[in-house]
Amino acid sequence: MDAFEYASPSTVKEAIALLGSDWEDASVFGGGTDLISLLKDDVEETKRLVNIKRIGALHAIQNDHGSLRIGAAVTIEQLMSASDVRRDFPSIPDAAEGIRSPQLHNMSTVGGWICQRPRCWYYRNGFGLLALDASGKSLVEQGDNRYHAIFGNSGPAKFISPSSLGPVLLALDGRIHIEGPNGPRDIAAREFFVTPQKQGDRELALAPNEIVTGVSIPAASRGMRNGWYEVRPKEGLDWPLTSAAVALKMNGATVESARIAMGHVAPTPWPADDAAKWLEGKTINEDTAAKAGDAAVQGATPLSRNAYKVQLARVAVKRALLAAVGQLATAASA
Amino acid sequence: MSSHDDKPRPNGEEKPNRSHAKDAQDKNLPDLSRRRFIKGAGIAGMAASAGALLADRVVEALPRPQTGAAGAAGVLGPGEVPVTLRINGKTQTLNLEPRVMLLDALRNHLDLTGAKKVCDRATCGACTVHIDGRAVYSCTTLAIDAQGREITTIEGIGSAEHLSPMSQAFWNNDAQQCGFCTPGFVMACTAYLNHEPHPTREGLEKSLGGNICRCGTYMGIKDAVLEAANATKSKGAVA
Incomplete structure (x- = not known):
């Protein structure tokens, strides 16, 4: 793992100013449980970590006229302990329970829960997200694909989306809240997760200079x-x-x-x-x-x-x- | 990682080794603990290779935002910066690169070697310490990010002479074999009991999902936690 710069801004705007135009310029740092391992394995590189955990606004779990808003820096443990969430959306703590490790519950954040990178062992061993060989053929297709995709795998991407919050948000019609240099935007969870079509594509509809600030579930899903x-x-x-x-x-x-x-x-x-x-x-x-x-x-x-x-x-x-x-x-x- | 994992330190900073030092004195022999011996033998070789390791790892700086607001956000590193940590009730300031993990700061800079480095990827639990009373993987916690928090290591909950109730229960129930995962398990179990006044075998199994014992001592560990829970019921917290 190369040395990197580190910053702990206190506002989202400051954090965005510290990000770069390429993924390798800077990384948003939440719980770090995935990011640090990727950096240690030299699967990903970064010049700067931007810690978003000191941004107070990202720590809230709010009920806004029935819709549930969860800040990106809320830990999974905090989410599991929120009685409001457990009462109306038991699928969220149930999915969190599946992570099994209390250490990960205590460290990991909601933002990281949806932005964690795929677990594909070709990707994790440095063969790239699409794991293509020199001739452009899929290593996954030719190799050990026991944990890979059984749907949506006709293109070059054969990995599976690792997040268990992802399907929960799709079922609950959730939205992902994002902020970048041009201000905030939000996008349906269903549109946030995307299938890369070519080398260099990412699996999330997110730009390198944008931050996931939170997720929300509409009031209509509460019942x-x-x-x-x-x-x-x-x-x-x-x-x-x-x-x-x-x-x-x-x-x-x-x-x-x-x-x-x-x-x-x-x-x-x-x-x-x-x-x-x-x-x-x-x-x-x-x-x-x-x-x-x-x-x-x-x-x-x-x-x-x-x-x-x-x-x-x-x-x-x-x-x-x-x-x-x-x-x-x-x-x-x- | 190798460039800072086992960073040699001037001998003057070393603290007397615990039980080994005592044994050595009793027998009128020089203090040759395994850790101290390896450190001494390793320094010469490492000093020679460290330069080569660092040379091909030059960080190209990213332009820093020029605005006043971003400047206030304070970009630190990539070189060493002062990092102040509160560990086992004691405040200490170290000079660390931002990339240094809490586990490496504990082991290599503070001689707190109870937490172990095994998987080094937030999976096995051997490095478990408490931050603000909650179990975390110190191998994947940046030391710089642990500033302002209350860090507790296995050394902070007891000693060889005065075992914590959990450590004593591990002893009583033969809950270890090789012992390498044990400090992490003791910390994970201690955190569990501190947050769970009514421990159950099922709840315990879930709460230990983040720790692995390759010797398979899980039965003894479960018995130990339930015993510790009974032993401490009247006293409140385990540590």
């Missing part, structure tokens, strides 16, 4: 039953194999409308709109949840070694739906 389920490789610290987040607008026992997003199956959180549409007018039970799971994995394009993830994604959707209506504990397995 929705929401649930999270992830299939884990082990009980200790690790990223999920597949996951699913759902939000259901209920009319009595009947689903009026639904949103489903699968996680860890594609270069972005992956919406399952057809499955969500199919659920309209249904009640959630073992049978309908399983059928929604079947619909969600329609069109999957597994690579040579990850067909098993199709079944795991199907089960994740089913169990997230059952979790949303409080039936998971009584449900039979798979």
Whole structure:
């Protein structure tokens, strides 16, 4: 890891002025749990860390006329402890619980939870985000792709989006708040995560001189039953194999409308709109949840070694739906 | 990382080694602790290679914002800057590059070698210390970012002569084999008990998800925490 400069500005404007026009110029530094490891491994380089944790405005969890706004520097532990969040959006603490490590809960921030870089082992070992060989062929496609994408993988990107908050925000119709030299803007979570199409593209709709200042969930999502389920490789610290987040607008026992997003199956959180549409007018039970799971994995394009993830994604959707209506504990397995 | 990980320091700064020093004095032998011996043998070789290591790692400076506001934000480094840390109740100022991790500051600059460097990537937990009472990975915490916070290391919760209730419970339950992960586990378990007045085996398993013991002493560790919880119920905090 090369030496770098360090600054701890107290306002977002100061922080933005300290960023550069290239990704290698400066890095936004929150909890650092991902960034520091990337720097130590020389996977990423930076000339300057801009610590955003001293910016008071980024530490708030606010209820603004029903919409929930979470500052980028809020730690995951603080988010898990927020009773308002737990009551209305249990899928958020459930997804946080999946991180497993209290040390990461204490250190990591909400901004980092969505901006962390992919875990693809080709990327992490210095072969680049797209992991292409000299002839432009995908190393992932030819190699060990057991943890890679089963959706959205027809282009050069085969990695999976690592964030478990990503699919939760898609299901809850969340927005990402960003600030840059031209002022603040916000973007639907669904548009924030993008699939790189060529070398040099990033996986987030963010410029090097912009900062994620927070995320928000609209008031309309507050009444929705929401649930999270992830299939884990082990009980200790690790990223999920597949996951699913759902939000259901209920009319009595009947689903009026639904949103489903699968996680860890594609270069972005992956919406399952057809499955969500199919659920309209249904009640959630073992049978309908399983059928929604079947619909969600329609069109999957597994690579040579990850067909098993199709079944795991199907089960994740089913169990997230059952979790949303409080039936998971009584449900039979798979 | 190698350029600053094991930074040699003038001998005058060294503190007497703990139990080894005592043994050595008893036997009228020179103090030849493993750590001190390795340091002595390593300095000559490292001094020769350090220049070469640093030479190909020249940092090209990024233009700093000219505005007054950004100047006030205070860009520090990349060279050494004074870093003031409050560790185990004691305030100390060190000269460190901003890239120096808290773990390296503890081990290489302050001789607090209880926290261990294993994965060095915020995963295994051997480096666990407390910041403001919460467990964190010191291998991935910048020392400069820990300023103004209350840092507690394994050395701060007890000593070889006066074990903390958690360390004593580890001893009682044979909760270690090689012992390398143990300080991290003791700190993670201590933080857990300090925030969880009613510990359960299930809650404990979750709260130890950030620590790994390659010897597989988890059963002993769980028994130790539950014993420590009972032992300290009347006294309040474990540390």
